[in-house]
Amino acid sequence: MIKVINSVDDLAYQKWDVLVPTMGALHVGHQSLIEIAKTKGENVLVSIFVNPLQFENKEDLNNYPKTLEQDIKFAQAAGATAVFIPDESTIYPGEIERVSAGEIGDLYEGASRPKHFTGVLTVVKRLFDLVKPKAAVFGEKDFQQLFLIKRMVSQLVLPIEIISAPTIREENGLAISSRNIRLDKSGEKISEVIYKALTMPTIEQAKNEISNEPGFKLDYLEIIDEATFEKAKPDTQNKRVIIAGWVNNLRLIDNMPMGIRK
Secondary structure, eight states: OOEEEOSHHHHTTSOOSEEEEEOSOOOHHHHHHHHHHHHHOSOEEEEEOOOGGGOSSHHHHHHSOOOHHHHHHHHHHHTOSEEEOOOHHHHOSSSOOOOOOTTGGGSTHHHHSTTHHHHHHHHHHHHHHHHOOSEEEEETTSHHHHHHHHHHHHHTTOSOEEEEEOOOBOTTSOBOOGGGGGOOHHHHHHHHHHHHHHTSSSHHHHHHHHHTOTTEEEEEEEEEETTTOSBOOTTOSSEEEEEEEEETTEEEEEEEETTOOO
């Protein structure tokens, strides 16, 4: 049986090779993270904590799907050694030491979700301090988050390897997310435009694809330099398309390296 840990004291019973931080509602995307973690170390810890600091309003926080019993079974089936399920007082026992996401944290997702990335970095740093893993796995679907976590680890000189996991997609190309279960049939059809836009050879064609789908409300569509998160230039070596928008008031994000068209 998988070990379920609730307290900090219980974390110390063994050293953790790899941490897979989640907010629960586990799906096949999380399964891929756990499976990658298992290739990096024997003792894999999955954390489940819905972090209030990264939500802009209480309604979104309260509506976040909670499937704890199912999540524990899912983590076990995927190969995790244990699941860490702390309460808020365990993660934030006193005054919160916030980790600023800086200027990049105010761009793109950060522009639409103020202080979101500071909340993400704060909880990730706290989990790192508690668990002390050798490595941690994060998905490329949340590419701006991944970029900022890597930068934080570098700036703070944390002895943790950050492992990037490729995006897992639905049959229609939509990036798998806990949010997808809130899409109805019409929304699922509309959301197909995201993958279509990402696979266009130019930004102009991608914008044209978006304009032909009135059910999708675009927030941003940009080509960035993966190394700096600045807008890509013609001579940028590693370009990535990033996109976000709303389908039936549900916010969806995605990204894809330029030149990779599957």
